[in-house]
Amino acid sequence: MAKIIAGLGTSHIPAIGAAIDHEKTQEAYWKPVFEGIQPVRQWIEELKPDVCIIVYNDHASAFSLEAISTFVIGVAPEFLPADEGYGPRKVPAIKGNSKMAWHIAESLIKDEFDMTIVNEMPVDHGLTVPLSLMYDKPGAWPCEVIPLCVNVIQYPQPTANRCYNLGKSIRRAVESYPEPIRVAIVGTGGLSHQLQGERAGLINSEFDENWLDHLVTKPEELKNVSHIEYLREAGSEGIEMIMWFVMRGALDDRVKQVYRFTHCPVSNTNYGLLALENGS
Amino acid sequence: MKNEDHHDIPGTYVLDGEHSRKGYHLNMFCMSLNNAENREDLRAGEVTYLSKFPMTDEQRQAVLSRDWLGMLRLGGNIYYIFKLAIFDGLNMQQLGALMSGTDMTEEEFKKMMMNGGRRIDGNRSKSESHNG
Numbered sequence: 001m002a003k004i005i006a007g008l009g010t011s012h013i014p015a016i017g018a019a020i021d022h023e024k025t026q027e028a029y030w031k032p033v034f035e036g037i038q039p040v041r042q043w044i045e046e047l048k049p050d051v052c053i054i055v056y057n058d059h060a061s062a063f064s065l066e067a068i069s070t071f072v073i074g075v076a077p078e079f080l081p082a083d084e085g086y087g088p089r090k091v092p093a094i095k096g097n098s099k100m101a102w103h104i105a106e107s108l109i110k111d112e113f114d115m116t117i118v119n120e121m122p123v124d125h126g127l128t129v130p131l132s133l134m135y136d137k138p139g140a141w142p143c144e145v146i147p148l149c150v151n152v153i154q155y156p157q158p159t160a161n162r163c164y165n166l167g168k169s170i171r172r173a174v175e176s177y178p179e180p181i182r183v184a185i186v187g188t189g190g191l192s193h194q195l196q197g198e199r200a201g202l203i204n205s206e207f208d209e210n211w212l213d214h215l216v217t218k219p220e221e222l223k224n225v226s227h228i229e230y231l232r233e234a235g236s237e238g239i240e241m242i243m244w245f246v247m248r249g250a251l252d253d254r255v256k257q258v259y260r261f262t263h264c265p266v267s268n269t270n271y272g273l274l275a276l277e278n279g280s
Numbered sequence: 281m282k283n284e285d286h287h288d289i290p291g292t293y294v295l296d297g298e299h300s301r302k303g304y305h306l307n308m309f310c311m312s313l314n315n316a317e318n319r320e321d322l323r324a325g326e327v328t329y330l331s332k333f334p335m336t337d338e339q340r341q342a343v344l345s346r347d348w349l350g351m352l353r354l355g356g357n358i359y360y361i362f363k364l365a366i367f368d369g370l371n372m373q374q375l376g377a378l379m380s381g382t383d384m385t386e387e388e389f390k391k392m393m394m395n396g397g398r399r400i401d402g403n404r405s406k407s408e409s410h411n412g
Contacts (some may be wrong), residue, residue: 015372059359064311065304083314085366153359154284157294194398196358197349198291200376201389203397228284235320236292237358265393268372 002100002177003115004185006258008040009215009244009274010133012056012188014125015267017089020132022103033271036261037133040275044134051097051144052134053104053170055246056126056188057152059084062118068154069116072168074123074147075101075251078092082122091128091137097144104146107173113166121212123147130188133273137177144183146250152189152240158231160242161223167249174250185245189240191262192233193269202235203270208262210239212274216257219248252278288405291381293352303355309333309343310360316395322367354386 016033019025025034027148046051062084063069077098081088127147135142148170151157158166174183191211194202211234214222223245230239248255258275265271286294293299300307309330312318313386322329330340342350343364365375377389384392392398402408 011409059316060307060311060363065300065307083316085313085319085363087316087401091348153295153357154300155294192397194292195362195372197293197352197379198381199289199398199403200291200379201392201398202400202403203393204400205396207400226284228286228289231286231292231294232289235399236289236294265397268393268397270397 002174002181002183003178004171004174004250005049005182005277007247007255007276008134008183008184008186009247009272009276010130010186010188011190011266011269011271011273012126012129013266013269013271014084014129017125017132019128020137021089021091025162033263033266036263037273039259040273041134041136043275047184048182049143050181051100051146051183053146053148053183053185054127054130054188055148055150055186055243056130057240057243058149059124059126060153061124062121063149065154068151069149070151070158071113071114072118072147072149073101073105074118074121074149075105076119076121079121079123079145079147081128082124084124088122089125090130091132092140094123094127094131094141094145097146099148100179100181103177104170104173107176108166108169111169111172113169122146124164126188130186148246150243150246152242157242159227160225160245161246163221163242164219164249167246167251170246171250185247185250187244189243190234190238191241191270191272192235192238194235195237195268197236199235201268202239203264204233204235205262205264205270207233208270208272212260212262212272215244215248216255216274216276219245223236225230248276251276288407290403290406293356294311299355299357301355303357305333305335305341306343306351306356307360309335310356310363313363319367348375349381352379381386
């Protein structure tokens with residue numbers, strides 16, 4: 001039986017990927033960020049998940065307004081880094097787990113989560129930056145990856161509650177998979193940030209810290225926060241935070257907070273990192 | 281009672297259905313810049329390249345004059361128009377300053393970020409910012 005062994009939340013700010021790719025992690029601006037993520041790298045190194053389900057959003061790389069899917073699961077055996085306008089990131093190809101991804105897709109749909117199933121898609125910084133955060137610069141990624149992409153760009157996004165329930169359904173799917181695979185689930189994006197308009201640069205650390213507190217201990221109280229509240233309080237791109245609910249929903253009601261770290265600013269964003277394990 | 285209308289958030293262009301409908305071709309032009317050959321074509325001649333996309337004259341003009349706020353107002357979404365900014369060699373701080381609607385410089389924008397970012401107080405709703 002497969003099992004979810006850990007949950008990780010992290011922002012997926014592209015500048016972090018660029019700092020790793022261009023060896024800037026020891027510069028004054030970046031040093032505190034990379035010191036702050038070190039405990040999670042050690043934790044992941046000890047856990048050694050076989051598969052990471054990475055919940056992220058595509059930023060007009062694989063998908064566009066041409067066709068907008070709310071929830072996408074990637075079932076391919078391999079995913080390549082996308083060209084986001086600079087040429088693709090020079091990171092290893094991402095190995096999928098096609099068999100398990102298909103099992104999860106079928107299980108989710110039977111459970112009334114009508115997924116879009118994708119065989120061919122490049123993956124952008126939303127997925128590759130979390131991998132770099134977790135594993136630095138290996139010659140090959142040490143885990144297989146099942147990409148789970150959420151629409152957070154076109155309004156209305158799915159509700160946080162829907163994301164939370166999707167996480168619960170993913171857990172049922174994983175636990176009904178017959179092979180003994182150890183799975184980590186990663187919720188990415190946020191925390192507060194706004195990239196656009198006259199309000200660009202918005203950060204709301206108070207909202208973020210309170211949100212993290214509740215996500216860990218009282219997700220049921222937090223899950224009904226509305227779109228408008230995220231857009232207003234966490235910024236128009238801060239609504240990415242709903243993707244952490246997929247991760248949280250896949251874990252026990254009571255979790256152990258292994259590690260938490262925030263740092264402001266990283267680029268235009270309040271960076272957040274949260275490591276959780278089941279049980280209290 | 282809080283205002284539940286996303287149009288009430290100041291300085292924020294939410295990609296709802298109406299915005300998406302208005303900005304479709306503008307955004308799809310930006311999307312085309314994921315392709316290196318298309319970037320070369322745009323570099324070879326902007327007016328010619330833009331003629332391939334059925335945008336409005338206003339949208340075309342906003343692109344040519346790099347009126348970033350204009351593009352947002354005309355249906356653009358940040359993740360799409362940022363591809364044009366990447367094409368121009370701009371980063372998110374430079375673009376943030378250019379969209380601020382003031383004469384803020386990149387250095388001032390970076391300084392604001394280093395000091396904890398733009399404050400939420402006074403920026404929650406249009407009524408609040410008009411009063412503030």
